[in-house]
Each structure stands twice: as structure tokens, then as C-alpha cells.
Amino acid sequence: MKKPEGSSSVDSPRRRFLARGLRYGLGLAALWATGLSHSDWVGPTGETEKDKEWQGPFDWSVSNAPKAVVVVTGSNRAACCEAGLAALGGIKQFISPKDRVFIKVNAAFASPPALGATSHPELVEAVVRSCLKAGASQVVVSDNPINDPASCFRLTGIADAVRRSGGTLWIPESRRFQAVTLPDGRYLNQWPSWTAPFLTADKVINLAPVKHHHRAGASMICKNWYGLLGGPRNLFHQNVHDVIAELAALFRPTLVILDGITAMMTNGPTGGSLADLKETRTLIVSPDPVAADALGAQILNIDPHKLPYLRQAERFGAGSLDLKNMVVHRVHV
Secondary structure (H helix, E strand, C coil): CCCCCHHHHHHHHHHHHHHCCCHHHHHHHHHHHHHHHCCHHHHHHHCHCCCCCEECEECCCCCCCCCCCEECCCHHHHHHHHHHHHCCHHHHHHHCCCEEEEEECCCCCCHHHHHCCCHHHHHEEEEHHHHHHCCCEEEEECCCCCHHHHHHHHHCCCCHHHHHHCEEEEEEHHEEEEEEEECCCCCCEEEEEEEEHHHHHEEEEEEEEEEEEECCEEHHHHHHHHHHHHHHHHHHHHHHHHHHHHHHHHHHEEEEEEEEEEEEEECCCCCCCHHEEEEEHHHHHEEHHHHHHHHHHHHCCCCHHHHHHHHHHHHHCCCCCCCCCCCCEEEEE
16 A cells, blocks of 8 residues: 655654664663672671671761751752752761761662662762862762672762762672661661771761652662661561661761652662653752651652651651751752
């Protein structure tokens, strides 16, 4: 049958768009599958240093930190970060000259940044540069990923971001996992953890993306500490809310930066499709991890009071779920 006149000029661009989309999707799937094939669902046990045990809580908060949270609206992560820090008094409010800084990123999966499953390299680069500009003597970036660590840091773009910004990437070493304990904790008792980066730090920044999580409801700042655990951490899945709350009690960061510029609304925490994402154009900066997560939950259309781990974290004294008691700055970039 003869094609109607003009049909090729209308369909060709559409076909090319679909073909490019298909190739892009297949490429993302291949990258994701590569990472999954190198997954380590049971982390290092720290057996070589099992005689060493560290008791928390590990507190890197600063005494003069404002009781405030900043919600920045925009799409440029570096600009949003700078505006958020400025609203809190500037990075020098938190980082002093010669500080050794540890930035706990989310590099759990060997996934490209476009899928939103990990900390975005543009934000990592901006935060490292800010700390160095404030006079930090060293800025270490690390995580204990589920997939092969080297692949995760490379495919997420975090390794290149750290190199460009002058920071130091620290890939986990099995021999440097040690047991940590939260006094009176039920689950975090002599649990092997990636201790090396935070035991040597003067200040700690938690930098996490906003994601749906099929077990916990949401993966944000408090959940991001999970990545420091070694051992069979998958055993915690049945008590995930209790464990996240204990982690929030164990680690008291200097500053948290929650990236909701693009949020993973469904199929978290791994996602795997651009269809799981939504441009929500929000970055949250605060010294208070619970307050930051409370605002992050709203991005996911979740009532923060219905996230059990946030209620428990507040009871542990890890932060405030009641935003009425905090100053909330709203900035547009």
C-alpha cells in the first residue's frame, strides 16, 4: 500500500526519538545490571579488628548551630546548596579551619546519576568545594555500597566529582571495619561498621537523595546511615524502622543536606527507570536530621508522623519532628 504523502516527514523524528529513548533505556539497564552482578549483600565483618569496639553516640554537632532548616527551591544543585548554607549563616558556621570532614554520601548502587538512586555528583562536588573553601584540611567522601564499591563510585559519577573538587575518596577496606555499639540499643550492639572515615573526622555531613523505599517508606538522611553498616545487615529488614532510629541516635551529624531536586517517587530505593522520578526542585539544608527528613517526607507525599522511624528518632533526641518549634527559611534560586 502506498504511504500517504508527508507521512515520512512526520513519523521520522518521532521514530528517531523513540529509538534514542530505547537505546538510552537499554544503556541504563545494562549499567544497572553490571552493578547488580557485583552486589555484596553481606558487608565486611571487621574480623581482623574484632577486639576493638567503639561505643556511641558519635556526636559531631556544633554548639552554636541554629535551630533552623532551609528549604531551597531551584534546579541547580550547587546554587541551591550555596543559598541554603548562606541562610544558615554560611559554611563557616559549621566547618572550621583545619577540620577533617567526612561526607557520608549514598553510593549504594552502581547506577548512573540520571536514575536518582544515589547522591548526585554535582552536589557532592559543591559540598566538598565549600568545605575546602572554609579551610578544612581534608574532606573524605565515602560509603559502604551494596554493589561493588569501585563500580558504584565510578558509575554514579561521585569518584570524578571528588577528584575534581579536591576531596579524597575512601573506598571501604574490610580490615578497617570495627564493632560499634549504641548504649541501650537493641540492634546496634557490637555491630561491624565502616568506622575508619568517621572516627578520624572532626565534622560529618550527611548528604542523601530523597527516595521512596519499599520497606521503610522513605530513604533520606536517617536511612542513609545504613550504608555504614557491615555484616549481614539484610537481617535488619524486618525491624528496619527500629534500626534506622537507632542509627539516628548513634550518629549526630554536623550538617545534613537532603537532595530533592529530583525525587524517586516509586520503586525505591533502587528505581531503574526515569518514570520513577519527578522533578521536585527542592534542596533541604539543616543541622537537624529529623527536621530535614520531615520536610523530605512531604516531597514524597508522606505524612512524616506516619514514618515510625522518625517518631522513634525524635524520642531518642536525634532531632525535632515538630517544625513549629523551628525556624523554617524558604529560599528561591
